[in-house]
Amino acid sequence: MLPMLKEILTQSVKKPVTNLFPAARLPKSITGFLEDVGRGKANLIPPVETPEHMRGKLSYKRNICNGCGLCMKVCPSHAIEQVVYPVPPAKEGEEQPRAQKRIRIYVGNCIFCGQCIDICPKEAISQTSEFLLAAEDRFAESQIIE
Amino acid sequence: MAGNVPYKIPIGPIHPALKEPVHIELTVMGEEVIGADFTPGQTHRGIEWMGLSRNPVQIVHLTDRICGICGVTHSLSFARAVEQIAGITVPERGDYVRTIIAEFERIQSHLLWAGVAAHELGFDSLFYLAWRVREDAMDAIEFITGNRVNYDIIQIGGTRRDITIDQYAKIRTCLKTYKDLFSKLKKLFLEDAVIKSRCIGTGLLSFETAMAYSAVGPTSRASGVTADLRVDYPYCAYGDLDIKPVLPTAYGKDVNGDTYDRIVVRIFEIAQSIEIIETCLDNMPAGPVLWEEKVVKILAACKKASGEAVGRHEAPRGEAVHYVAMDNADAPIAWKVKASTYSNAHVWPIILKGAQLADIPIIVASIDPCMSCTDRVAITDNGSTKIFTKEQLSKMSYEKTRRMLQ
Ligand code: SF4
Ligand code: SF4
Numbered sequence: 264m265l266p267m268l269k270e271i272l273t274q275s276v277k278k279p280v281t282n283l284f285p286a287a288r289l290p291k292s293i294t295g296f297l298e299d300v301g302r303g304k305a306n307l308i309p310p311v312e313t314p315e316h317m318r319g320k321l322s323y324k325r326n327i328c329n330g331c332g333l334c335m336k337v338c339p340s341h342a343i344e345q346v347v348y349p350v351p352p353a354k355e356g357e358e359q360p361r362a363q364k365r366i367r368i369y370v371g372n373c374i375f376c377g378q379c380i381d382i383c384p385k386e387a388i389s390q391t392s393e394f395l396l397a398a399e400d401r402f403a404e405s406q407i408i409e
Numbered sequence: 410m411a412g413n414v415p416y417k418i419p420i421g422p423i424h425p426a427l428k429e430p431v432h433i434e435l436t437v438m439g440e441e442v443i444g445a446d447f448t449p450g451q452t453h454r455g456i457e458w459m460g461l462s463r464n465p466v467q468i469v470h471l472t473d474r475i476c477g478i479c480g481v482t483h484s485l486s487f488a489r490a491v492e493q494i495a496g497i498t499v500p501e502r503g504d505y506v507r508t509i510i511a512e513f514e515r516i517q518s519h520l521l522w523a524g525v526a527a528h529e530l531g532f533d534s535l536f537y538l539a540w541r542v543r544e545d546a547m548d549a550i551e552f553i554t555g556n557r558v559n560y561d562i563i564q565i566g567g568t569r570r571d572i573t574i575d576q577y578a579k580i581r582t583c584l585k586t587y588k589d590l591f592s593k594l595k596k597l598f599l600e601d602a603v604i605k606s607r608c609i610g611t612g613l614l615s616f617e618t619a620m621a622y623s624a625v626g627p628t629s630r631a632s633g634v635t636a637d638l639r640v641d642y643p644y645c646a647y648g649d650l651d652i653k654p655v656l657p658t659a660y661g662k663d664v665n666g667d668t669y670d671r672i673v674v675r676i677f678e679i680a681q682s683i684e685i686i687e688t689c690l691d692n693m694p695a696g697p698v699l700w701e702e703k704v705v706k707i708l709a710a711c712k713k714a715s716g717e718a719v720g721r722h723e724a725p726r727g728e729a730v731h732y733v734a735m736d737n738a739d740a741p742i743a744w745k746v747k748a749s750t751y752s753n754a755h756v757w758p759i760i761l762k763g764a765q766l767a768d769i770p771i772i773v774a775s776i777d778p779c780m781s782c783t784d785r786v787a788i789t790d791n792g793s794t795k796i797f798t799k800e801q802l803s804k805m806s807y808e809k810t811r812r813m814l815q
Binding site for chain 2: 265266267270271274280314316317318333336337338339374375376377378381382
């Protein structure tokens, strides 16, 4: 008995479930294709929609962060480092403000666990659903959050 | 192959037919395998070593990356070990969420395996079908945890996310899809003439051998061993459930211990998992899912803890064990992982003996091996592999200290 035969026949008339991202056919040049998309000459087939609360790239609000460094303590992949922003010397008679401690997140190291978000007392970090993060340079602008 | 000279065929460590690095050496006489041996340790990544410089809250997400399929197995086992040491009680609802995720994991893992098994038999249309229906479980997992593969939902003391009431409907729809699919899956995998002729009677593992070699999970149950951690030593929500280990008798057949029986057990375990998730959803207790909302307090509790414990979980492939020892410090002083494949792989030499060369892929796959989980230590010295005992290592360490002092 070959029960699969019936299944194959029914499947062959169904619409494929595969999402042909980013283009239905392999373009001659990927960069050329992307440029065309940018110019509005070609259409990109969008990726499959992400569900709500997907854990993607982080977003960080430096002005809320107080530099406590707790996020670094729970980051499993050591993706967060501390950055010290110097402050200009105080004018005479004024108290010298302390150097500002903030953080920098390396997207290439991050494993998107979201633990830093859980521990942050100031809610300075949040997670977006952005997931197309490939880059050639791990220190590219898109790969560093600060 | 000419004559009756036995030939030795090495396969691996890296080979197109192997999904993960492992070295298998076969002695063949003509088409028949007369001896087999294997060398694990080719996928060693030093995860345990990394853990020893991290705190338990960090490690719990490191454990998610031990295996790409068992996303919750290792984190759950590890968390259970740490919770015992630190005296942390998981709230009931947390236990239920853990159980639901663990069972979804079993569904997707067994479907993945079913696909791989079909592929190893050259039955690719069935492979595609199994992997397509697996997507529903992956989607449900992503919906609950926020990620398809690395769930990261376990925290020391519970889970990081709750399953909210408004999520129930979608999860139930997914379960219904699988329920409707079950009879089809059963028919496609268990009634197919090709699968039957290739799998019945191949890779025989007797009850006695399964016991003697301490096989675990579906591999042992297919040989008639009634062992399932969820039943024998209930944890999480399993104690509240009325479940029995699934044996090939579930399909109304005798226990044979062959590859076909391993398919039977896994297919019927999918049905069992669907039921477990349904029961859990129906009986979800109210309350928090985490022992302590503030991660800082979890960190403090772990730092204060000292002692040792073993955390276990019945993974889709069988029992996984984590040993953890802590001593009033951020990082544990010892962490050892034993995955189910470590127990199951030892039956390879037995079940491969007498097999035809062409049956090797399906027999090897039939235990559902996962080398990334298994490979914990490998010492290579100029190409020759040595295993050092703890005493030898200590001696070497002492000698080095002495040399440095001179
Ligand atoms: S999401 Fe996880 S890995 Fe990424 S920066 Fe935060 S704690 Fe580190
Ligand atoms: S935990 Fe929050 S407030 Fe503290 S350093 Fe990190 S981002 Fe800033």
